[in-house]
Amino acid sequence: MIQLFRVSKVYPPNYPALTDIHLRVEKGEFVFLSGPSGAGKTTLLKLLFREEEATDGQIIVNGRNVTRLDGKGVAQLRQEIGLVFQEFKLLPSMTALENVALAAEVVGMSRWESRKRAFHLLRELGLKDRHDARPQTLSGGEQQRVAIARALVNDPILVLADEPTGNLDVEMAEETMRLFLKIHEKGTTIMIATHDAGLLKRFERRAFVLQRGRLMGDSRLAKGEVAL
């Protein structure tokens, strides 16, 4: 599903964010991208959905060479990926339902169909009575669930989440993680970037450890064996 060959990213003037990264994630895997703040986790995710361009190396996502995509190709790639962010990135002028439906509408789904799907997803994620609420009236956990619903509305084959529990309390973080596990059970490949060592301990999954832009470890970690 994801392959990186000798990938480097240097921000101008001369700040190396990632250096010589090799990694491979199989279809249907659930992986963590861990490391302290500034290790390059967000940059790596941004390279995968072409928010940033690699300075060197090749990136393959679902059979596409991301480094060689044109504008149309980038749009098609992103339609196959669900994105979740720490700061939720919900539009305050829209309701929860509209926020979710927007993602489906812009890729060509009819208004009626996209709203129907958004409604079902919000219900599945426990927000049945909150679909008409605006994001600012929702709790952090609820906002993150709306964001997850938006990431899922186009049936992505890959979900990339950047610190999805960063703004949530422990209980909400656990609940959000359980949601990701549920999505994973349906066959979706999931990559979650987090600096939360506790999260890695509680959810034993394969983790790529980044430090100062270099990949320091790729381990299928057993519970309690996490070392950052």
Next chain:
Amino acid sequence: MKFAQLAFVFRRVLKSLRELLWTHALTSGTMAMTLFIFGGFLLIQENLHGMLRGWGSQIQIFAYLENNVSQADLQSLLEQIRSYPEVEGVRFVSKAEAWENFKKTLGSQSGILEGLPPDILPSSLEIALKKPHRHRVSVTSLSQRIRGMKGISEVEYPEEWIEKLSLLVLGVQWAKWILGGFLFVATLLIVGSTVKLAILARKDEIEIMQLVGAPAGLIKAPFVLEGMIQGIVGASLSLLFLWLLFLFLRYHLPSSLGIFPSRDQLQFLDSGGISLLIFLGWMLGASGSLFSLRRFLKTW
């Protein structure tokens, strides 16, 4: 673009027109001002052209006769002139007729002619030209031939006036494009700023749309469509202002302004002129938006 996406674009445009109504109205107003000035020049140019065409149909050569021309010489002159291929017709104006015409032209001031002998004006020939020959080259060549004839004392034609008016039309035509050009550039920048405001107002929404894989065309289309609507509204407003100005001039201009034989001869823009203004408005709006999108919208 799929139908659902097209519907999405129209909904975005309506929403933006509602939310940024005053910004859009001001931009349309600015465009209307630019197009009003351009359209004003176009209106003047069209009317001068109309006058020129009117004068063209009246182009005549006036050949004044010597005092002692006999009836036989006059007949031979008439026959000779009628035989020229450029000539449509020749009319003889006697001294008495010329005197009456002159008195009529002076109107209430004709009293100043009292005491003058009525045969003081020379008799003349009014020579009308066929349509294809109503231009300077033909008029000059025919005048020269007539001037050399026996019994002709002087030949006149309104060449100078026509040339002056042609120059004026040319001047208006150039002024329209030069001044219009400057105004168009200024308007493009203003339209660009409006689109920049609209982009900033929808910055987060655009970011989300890009992140979920909306095609670039879908993100840009609402802005371009808004620009086109602004342009067409601006052009329609400018036409309305021009029409009001035209009506005002038509009913408030003095009936005789010297160069305008009659205020009824003033004409509004024809369908070509109206279409040109609407097309320019449409183009101004669309290109202003595209120009701004290139500058302010980060795409892949």
